Amino acid sequence: MDFKLSQEQQLLCDEARKLSVEVFKDRAARWDAGSEVPWDNIKILAKQGYFGLLIPEQYGGTGGSIMDLVLVLEQFAWSCCSTALYVFSSNVHANRIAQLGDERQRTQYLPGIASGKVLPAHGMSEPQAGSDAKRMRTSATLSGGSYLVNGGKCWISRGAVAQLFLIDVVFKDGEQREHGMLLIERDTPGFKTGKVEPLMGHRGSPSTELIFTDCRVPQENRMAGGNMQAALTAMSLSRCANAAMALGAAQRAYDEAVEYVQQREAFGKHLSDFQGLRWMVAEMQIKLEAARLLIYRAATNATEGFPSAMEAAIAKAYVNEAALSVASDAMQLFGANGLSTSFPMERIYRDIRAFGIAGGTSQIQKNLIARTAIGRRKY
Numbered sequence: 001m002d003f004k005l006s007q008e009q010q011l012l013c014d015e016a017r018k019l020s021v022e023v024f025k026d027r028a029a030r031w032d033a034g035s036e037v038p039w040d041n042i043k044i045l046a047k048q049g050y051f052g053l054l055i056p057e058q059y060g061g062t063g064g065s066i067m068d069l070v071l072v073l074e075q076f077a078w079s080c081c082s083t084a085l086y087v088f089s090s091n092v093h094a095n096r097i098a099q100l101g102d103e104r105q106r107t108q109y110l111p112g113i114a115s116g117k118v119l120p121a122h123g124m125s126e127p128q129a130g131s132d133a134k135r136m137r138t139s140a141t142l143s144g145g146s147y148l149v150n151g152g153k154c155w156i157s158r159g160a161v162a163q164l165f166l167i168d169v170v171f172k173d174g175e176q177r178e179h180g181m182l183l184i185e186r187d188t189p190g191f192k193t194g195k196v197e198p199l200m201g202h203r204g205s206p207s208t209e210l211i212f213t214d215c216r217v218p219q220e221n222r223m224a225g226g227n228m229q230a231a232l233t234a235m236s237l238s239r240c241a242n243a244a245m246a247l248g249a250a251q252r253a254y255d256e257a258v259e260y261v262q263q264r265e266a267f268g269k270h271l272s273d274f275q276g277l278r279w280m281v282a283e284m285q286i287k288l289e290a291a292r293l294l295i296y297r298a299a300t301n302a303t304e305g306f307p308s309a310m311e312a313a314i315a316k317a318y319v320n321e322a323a324l325s326v327a328s329d330a331m332q333l334f335g336a337n338g339l340s341t342s343f344p345m346e347r348i349y350r351d352i353r354a355f356g357i358a359g360g361t362s363q364i365q366k367n368l369i370a371r372t373a374i375g376r377r378k379y
Contacts, residue, residue, distance in 0.1 A: 003296075005071070012068055016075035019044070028080035031204035032347050037161055038204045041083040046116020051090035056098060059110035066237065066307060067299040070244035074295075077248030081351035082204025084245050086119065089158055092241055093120035093166055096234050097183070099305035100225030105183060109164060121162035122238075123153040123210050124231075134228075138212065140169040140182055147171070147182065147217045149190070153210040157358065160196050160206035162186065167210070168231055171222070179228035183221040190215030201350035202358075236312035237305075238359045240298045243312075243319035246355040247291050250323035253330035253348045254284050261333055271333065280329050287322040294318055310372050317365035320356040327352045 005013065024041055031038045045051060053069050055061025069091050076084035094113045097105055112118030129135035138151025149169060159165075163186045171178045184191060194209025258281060261271035271277050298311035327349045331338030338345040356362055 003293075009068065009071060012064075013071045013075060016050075016072040017078075019048070020075045020079040024076065024083050025079040028082070029341070029344070029347065031080065031082050033341070035198070035203040035206070037206065038080065038083045038086070041080070042086050042116060042119075045083070045087060049114075050087050051116045052094070052114030053087075054091040054095045054098070055110050055114045059098075059106055060114035061094070061110065065299075066240065066302045067296065069241060070295055070299045073241055073244040074248035074251070077245035077351075078252045080204075081245060081249055081354075082202055084248065085157065085202060085205040088238075088241050088245065089120060089122070089162075090114075090116070092238050093122055093164075095237060095305060096122070096166055096181075097223070100181070100230050100234065101183070101223050104220060105223065109183065113164070118164050119158060119162045120164045120166065121156055121158045123156050123159070123165050123167040125153060125155045126151070127154055134179075136168060136170060136179065138167065138169050139172050140180075140217070140222075141172045142219070143216075146219050147222070149182065149184070149212040149215040149217055151212050152194075155197065155207050156210050157202070157207050158205050159193055159208035159210055165191075165210065166223075167212075179231070181223040181231060182217050183223065184212075184215065184217050188215055188217060199354070201347075201352075201354035233306055233309060235360065236298075236307045236309045237302075239312040239316040239365070240295060240302075240307045242355050242359045243291070243295050243315045244299075246319050246323040246352050247288065247295060249348050249352050249355075250291070250326040251288060253327045253345060253352075254281075254288060256344060257281070257284070257330035257333045260337075277333065280333065284326045284329055287326055291315075291319040291322045309368065313365040313368045316359065317362045317369065320352075320362055323352045324349075324356060 023044065027038065027041065049062055050072060052061030053064040057063045073084050073088055076087055090113050094110055097109055109118065113120055126136055126138060129137065138149065138153065140147040140149045165184045167182050167184050169180060169182055171180050190213050192211050194211050197207045199207060261277055264271045294315040298307040298315045301308060301311060331345045331349055334343060334345050337343050
């Protein structure tokens with residue numbers, strides 16, 4: 001068992017780190033303060049091929065691995081979570097199309113995503129159906145060679161700017177009901193976006209409602225492999241990538257805190273000389289290293305396009321909570337400065353807190369883990 005990155009992976013990581021530190025770091029507060037989409041960063045990422053990491057080469061991508069993706073997400077989230085989220089969505093949703101779509105869908109949509117010309121978004125959550133996907137009500141009824149979609153989605157990340165939507169629906173054909181997924185383009189008649197939610201974190205990634213009113217979608221836009229079980233399996237990649245971004249942000253909080261305690265003085269000593277604070281730093285480091293190993297395990301063990309549901313759930317549950325703990329301790333070490341918008345601590349804390357809700361809460365992950373370990377509870 002080798003825990004070292006390959007030469008190619010280390011180069012990929014170093015290049016992403018350089019871009020993150022030299023370009024994205026100083027812009028992050030601006031995107032957050034104004035709830036602005038980081039378009040300048042998106043253009044750079046598209047030009048350098050980061051939106052096509054998981055897309056096969058024949059469709060314009062680089063054919064990289066899930067491990068490649070988590071490495072760069074960690075680096076980009078270190079400076080700007082809003083920016084990292086666009087790399088996340090392009091690769092994760094493109095991977096859904098690559099793994100669960102047909103050849104026509106791959107040929108039509110993947111090159112645009114790889115180039116950054118098409119930003120994708122995934123629509124599952126509904127007002128009455130967040131984690132409880134079986135209560136989903138958005139329907140697609142077969143009508144004359146196409147589907148009429150009716151219903152609504154909420155809390156759809158990057159929904160305000162995406163051009164392509166992977167929408168979970170209930171297909172209706174007579175008396176039959178089946179969960180599945182449709183590819184819906186933004187300009188499809190009968191489809192519109194609703195209000196943009198003011199968010200605590202991830203402010204450069206606008207979350208919005210999606211509204212479908214007799215939205216007519218070609219029948220060939222139904223994803224052949226997009227049934228409920230496949231959709232839930234695909235969530236394992238989202239969860240692994242989510243954890244990587246939370247880790248990157250927490251690493252930034254740790255790095256800032258370590259530098260701060262080495263410079264700040266109190267009672268005639270540097271803060272780093274107080275044993276209680278030194279132990280806080282040590283515990284933060286332990287959590288970060290454990291988090292990184294869990295993510296890397298899930299990523300390197302991934303087969304058939306997705307990580308193990310169990311390993312991804314363990315990684316997300318632990319990392320989301322560990323990252324928030326690290327960010328909280330970092331704020332404590334900064335004292336009153338941790339609450340100031342002149343320092344990045346409060347922004348990092350807000351962004352990390354959002355990761356613990358997005359993609360399935362920690363409680364949902366623990367339900368999945370327990371169900372695998374001891375079976376499903378029967379009522």
